[in-house]
Amino acid sequence: MIEAVGLTKWYGDKTAVHDLSFQVRPGAVTGFLGPNGSGKSTTMRMILGLDNPSSGSVTIGGYPYRKLPNAARQVGALLDAKAVHGGRSARNHLLSLAQLSGIPARRVDEVLGVVGLQEVARKRSKGFSLGMGQRLGIAAALLGDPQVLLFDEPVNGLDPEGILWVRNLMKALAAEGRTVFVSSHLMSEMALTADHLIVIGRGQLLADMSVTDFISANSADFARVRTPDTEPQQREKLTSALTEAGGHVLPELDGALRVTGLALPRISDLAHEADVRLWELSPHQASLEEAYMRMTQGVVDYRSTVDQRSGLQQPLPPGVQPPMPVPGQGQPGWYAPPPPQPGVPYAPPAPAAPGPEAPNPYAVPAEPTKPEDSR
């Protein structure tokens, strides 16, 4: 169990983490989400006693990390896959850590087997790819067979097979009753791995709820409506009719309309009344990724902008209008509007959300990833 109370960290006058309080429980994978620079890594470092909080505290099993007896046997962490001396072989790197924590050297070969690095165990880690580095970092985290595990961006640089392996490993570790705390900036990945979510932005807590709750609270249903492409005035007409009726209409890139707040039959009725033909009227569900983006859009520190290439463009020939960008989708910083209030039944049952409950066609039964210590 990891417990943070009012955790705050300043670097000079910049606040990296502000008044963060949360609990990470055993027996579940807890995802830690936030945009780049939102304070995830800082929080992880404070949990591990590497950085001292400016105020507040964080404890593991009731102890601050630096007071934890046999810390290396209780907590394992992957912070940065590149945090190894490149000149040292993978095996020697792990061996030095094992010796430091009083772990038998035999365990080193065991974890090398678990992460699949036996072949390169005696190679210098300088030549490792990012994915191999991640595997070495995971091996270091598993070395002490700890009950609390922290992983900072564990799937960075892994191939699809590796991502699937990490996903199953996390679940298997949690199923053994361990506390697993995984940071990521990929909602889609967390939706598949985590049971519980802690979302932060600019160092502050945005959400602390189970994945199921997150999905139901944030996945917005909407309708896609397309009027004949050949008659743009029909689109205008429908837009005003729908807006009058209380709907929220947003244009999409391909000329369709995204309508929220109105049930599908009602949209059809309104179109009929306005004498507008429809080419498409379909129910949709916003992805979890989009819900997450919407939640964090106000707190993104590093935002990309459209490359204007101004000053580099050829002057347009007279009479030619520059292409107008379609407002909305596809533009940086634009995300679907918040979901309508619950209790507006306007769509047939939406397709099942991609949650952890959805059967994963690739999932293999959670097998024991670590052979039992024979002793």
Added chain:
Amino acid sequence: MSTQQPPMPEAPPASGGLPSGYSSPIPVTPTHLGHALASEWTKMKSVRSTVWTLGVFVLLVVGIGLLAAVAVRNAGELDGQNPLTLGFFGLLLGMMCVMTLGVLTTASEYGTGMIRTTMTACPSRGRVLAAKSIVFFVVAFVVTLATVSLVALIQTSMLEGNGTRTPSGAEWLKATLGISLYIALLGLLSLLVGSMIRHSAGAITIMIGAVLAPLVIALFMNAGSLEKVQQALLEYSIPSQMGVFYDNTLSHSGPSGWEPLWIMLGVTAAAFAGAYALLESRDV
């Protein structure tokens, strides 16, 4: 904290204050300094920079020592001189290697980020610093003592017929054990500076500056009013203090006998206290 929690069928009821639910079959060993020493020894011997710096050190000390002996022998008679003084020249260059290795022992962990892994595995930071210091000091001392003794033996036997006097036991002790302790302490000081500066190139520059700057500065202090400062800089510069072990100083009023060793011991102890305090208080 939200009130809704996901169902956790696997989570057994919490018991006690510690995170429960999983206990490792691997027996838990309470760790102590011995574990950290073993770990640091593994780290030290598993990187090439150790072999390189110490290899170059041995090469410099032995090579320059032999060259000096050959040159002196060809120069003719040496009426009553101490043959051990010739060992000084090789060490003057060789100590740079020991200092570099000392800095790399700590600073390279910061450069690579390894320090976070180390401090996560052992949150007792003082223990890590102590283990690094001990392992490095012992390695540097043993290598220096072996090299210096070998060179001294070769030099005395080569110059036996050239009129050199036979060095006394005390002179032998100073020129082998004394200088080896001094060089190892100088390396340890570099290690501690590396721990404080956390940057290899920066710490090496500081250490080389500390060795050379007093001599260079003193060179330009020709004004009469600065004579005392110039004198002090010359006498307490590190090369000059090393010369004391060979009775080969730039002046004869400064430290003498084993005094340089005590001075270096004091400086290193102060640096250890500083490095420890910084390590405990700073973010890793």
